[in-house]
Amino acid sequence: MRRKKVLAFMLAAAMVASWTGPTIVANAEGLTQATDSATVSYQTLTAEQIALIRELFDVDYYRVNNLELPEDILDDDEALFAHFVTCGIFEGREGWKDFNPSAYASAYPELKALYGNDIFKYYEHYLTIGKDNGFNITTLEACANNNITVTSLADESIVITPYVYNMCKQFGVKDARRIQGVVAAAEKAAAGEGYAVIAVPESQSSMMAGLTKVGTISVGEGDSYKMYSLYIVQGTVGYGAYDGYGSMADATLVYSTPGYEAPENLVDNIVMTVDVQLFDNAAEISELTSNGNTITGVPDSGIGTSAHLRKGNEIIFPTNREGTGAYEFTETIVNTMGSEEATGTHTGTTYIDALGTTSTVYDIGLNIVDNGDTIDVTVGISNDANNYEYVTEFEGVDVPSEE
Numbered sequence: 001m002r003r004k005k006v007l008a009f010m011l012a013a014a015m016v017a018s019w020t021g022p023t024i025v026a027n028a029e030g031l032t033q034a035t036d037s038a039t040v041s042y043q044t045l046t047a048e049q050i051a052l053i054r055e056l057f058d059v060d061y062y063r064v065n066n067l068e069l070p071e072d073i074l075d076d077d078e079a080l081f082a083h084f085v086t087c088g089i090f091e092g093r094e095g096w097k098d099f100n101p102s103a104y105a106s107a108y109p110e111l112k113a114l115y116g117n118d119i120f121k122y123y124e125h126y127l128t129i130g131k132d133n134g135f136n137i138t139t140l141e142a143c144a145n146n147n148i149t150v151t152s153l154a155d156e157s158i159v160i161t162p163y164v165y166n167m168c169k170q171f172g173v174k175d176a177r178r179i180q181g182v183v184a185a186a187e188k189a190a191a192g193e194g195y196a197v198i199a200v201p202e203s204q205s206s207m208m209a210g211l212t213k214v215g216t217i218s219v220g221e222g223d224s225y226k227m228y229s230l231y232i233v234q235g236t237v238g239y240g241a242y243d244g245y246g247s248m249a250d251a252t253l254v255y256s257t258p259g260y261e262a263p264e265n266l267v268d269n270i271v272m273t274v275d276v277q278l279f280d281n282a283a284e285i286s287e288l289t290s291n292g293n294t295i296t297g298v299p300d301s302g303i304g305t306s307a308h309l310r311k312g313n314e315i316i317f318p319t320n321r322e323g324t325g326a327y328e329f330t331e332t333i334v335n336t337m338g339s340e341e342a343t344g345t346h347t348g349t350t351y352i353d354a355l356g357t358t359s360t361v362y363d364i365g366l367n368i369v370d371n372g373d374t375i376d377v378t379v380g381i382s383n384d385a386n387n388y389e390y391v392t393e394f395e396g397v398d399v400p401s402e403e
Contacts, residue, residue, distance in 0.1 A: 030065055031140060031168055031176040032102040033092040034154035042090045043120060050085050052127055057081055058096040066093060090119055092154030099126060099138045106150040107137035119153045140165055145296050166299045166354040169325075207322060207389045208380045211365030214254040215243055217278055217381075219303060219358040224283035228364060230254070230274040232377070234399060237261040239368050239375060241274070255366045271399050273310045274379055276364050278303055281352055288331070297329035303356030307379040307392040316394055323351040323390035355386040362388075374398055 059077045073079045101122035105112045115121035144162040152158035217228040230241045238260035242251040263269040281302045309316035332345045365380035374396045382389040
């Protein structure tokens, strides 16, 4: 367990140290693409094969994910398609978002044994047989969710484990070998076989800009869940946030709006509570699936983060959420231990620090804007070493009128 945590920390720190520029992408697709034409086996497709590919080719997806191509190709839809069927397929580029031949080959080893590195054969199998016969693990994300390691058909030196995939997604990196190298160095260092000189910037948290640090939180050894509560108090002037609950002597003021003047009784003037929550994602998945339920689209480890407001027994939903570790999940609930209202299939977005462990310490940031009859509350959770941040905004929350 200790070795795993040391490895995770060293990997995160090394990634921050090796960062060279703002090449951030929205997802981790394109990771199986070859970068050296010497590793590529180009072929000439027949007219029938080209017609088969045209059925699902997404020209806009291909354009957005291949912006390094010459402008005369990018500006011409037919030129983009021609590039894909003559070069892109064999270089490991993706023609649409729902199919990656390297992922398909790795998910179904019986096909790999049959077709080897003949990339087009996997397209042909999927389009003529697979998509109608349950061959539905077709993307890098699906492979990661099913604990499948992917080897690129275009360049066998590119090996994408679920861990590497999640790191590429979290850091916005398209070159999987960059992550592979960091993982290898971190593993050697964690095993005592080498060392790494790491420089970590003082702060990487751009989303946290404008927030005031009010505390820290970690799940803690032996635990799977932790909650940190901030109590927002309406003062005679402005608002204050306290991390204690009880008499004035017990409460600690950690944040205040400009000119804040505390009321005589803190407890009587609490207008809402901010709950910051962390959960061990592996434990969460284990508990969910132990009752026969299923969930896909999320890593099988890491630390999940969330925040919400409470006004008495009322939960205030956020107006906006954003973060560096967003995962679109699908869960099927068949057993809710007594309640049937929540059964069925649900989709949503969750925010998970894939590098996080139960010992990872996160900063909590807060900002309150006083609008008179309402307030805007922004809550942030971040860890600079893991390049992770999650921000939740609650706008226009009603507060009692001042008498």
